[in-house]
C-alpha cells in the first residue's frame with residue numbers, strides 16, 4: 001500500500017516519477033506549465049504527491065498516450081472530479097494486465113506498461129490479449145492505437161523511441177509465436193508469402209497479418225522486413241505460393257516495378273499490395289489491394305481456399 005492520503009506527507013517527486021515511468025524533470029515541467037502538481041505544495045517546501053495527485057497525473061499520462069496534446073491532457077485530468085479517477089495500481093504496473101477486461105482495458109494496460117518501460121508487463125498484456133481476444137482485435141484495438149500514439153509523440157517531441165522499440169519487440173514475440181504449426185499435423189495447402197518491400201522496416205503489420213492468417217488455416221511464409229526483390233523472386237519460385245503479399249507502410253517504399261520482378265510460376269499465384277504506402281500508386285489491375293487487417297484476412301483466406 002502507498003501510505004498517503006490527500007493530507008498525509010505523500011510521495012516525493014522521485015518516487016512519483018518512478019511510479020509513472022517519467023523523468024522527475026517532466027513532473028516539475030507539468031506542474032510549472034500546466035498547473036498539474038501536488039495539490040498542497042507550499043513554497044519553500046519539498047513537493048509531495050498524494051494518491052489523488054497521482055491519479056490525476058495518471059489520467060494525464062493516458063491522454064498523452066492517446067495522442068492528446070500536453071496542455072489539453074492536463075486540462076482534462078484537472079477537470080475530472082476525484083472519485084471518477086481510476087485508482088493507481090500498486091507496484092510497477094505489472095498487475096495491470098490481470099485487471100484489464102476486454103480490448104479497451106488491455107490497451108490502457110499496454111499504454112501504461114509501455115510508458116513505464118515495463119517490458120514484462122508489455123509482453124504479458126500482448127500475449128494475454130492474443131489469447132483472449134485473438135490476433136485481429138489485439139492488433140487493431142490494443143497494439144495499433146498505442147503504436148500510433150507513440151509515433152505521434154515521436155513526431156511531436158522526438159522522444160519515445162525506446163517505448164516504440166519495447167512494444168515492437170513484445171508484439172513481434174507474441175505474433176511470431178503463432179507462426180508455427182500448433183497441432184503438428186502436415187498442412188498440404190499452398191502457402192502465402194508475405195514480406196515488407198525493399199527499404200520498408202515497418203514489418204509489424206504484415207507479421208500481424210501472417211499470424212491472423214495462421215489462425216484461419218492459411219499457411220503463411222513470413223519473410224520479414226526490407227526483403228530484397230531477388231530474394232522475393234527466389235522464394236516465389238521455390239515455394240509455389242497461392243498468393244504473394246507485399247506490404248508497404250510508407251509511400252517512398254511502394255515501387256510498382258517490384259511487381260514486375262515477380263517470376264511467372266507454373267502454378268499461378270495472386271499478388272496483393274498491402275498497406276497505406278501503396279495508396280497513391282497505380283497498380284496493375286490483377287494486383288489486389290489490402291487496406292485493413294480484417295479485409296486482408298478475409299480476402300486472402302477466400303483467395304487461397306477456393
Ligand code: B12
Pocket residue numbers: 143144145147148149150151152154155164165168199200201202203204205206209225249250274275276290291292293296
Ligand atoms: C514501430 C515503428 C517503427 C519500427 C518498426 C518495427 C517493425 N518491426 O515494424 C522501427 C523502429 C524499425 C521504425 C523505424 C523507422 N521509422 Co517508424 N514507426 C513506427 C510506428 C510507431 C508504428 C509502425 C506501424 O506498425 N504502423 C501501423 C499502425 C500502427 O499504423 P496505423 O496508421 O494505425 O495503420 C493504418 C494502416 O497501416 C492500415 N493498417 C493497419 N494495420 C494493417 C494491417 C494490414 C495487413 C493492412 C493491409 C493494413 C493495415 O490501417 C490503418 C488505418 O489506415 C510508426 C507510427 C505510425 N503511426 O505508424 C512510426 C513511423 C511510421 N516511422 C517513421 C519514421 C520516420 C521511421 C524512421 C525513418 C525513423 C528513423 N529516423 O530511423 C525509421 C526507418 C523506417 C524505414 N526505412 O522503413 C514515421 C514515418 C513518417 C513518414 N510518413 O515518412 C512514423 C509515421 C512516425 C511519425 N509519426 O513520424 N519505425
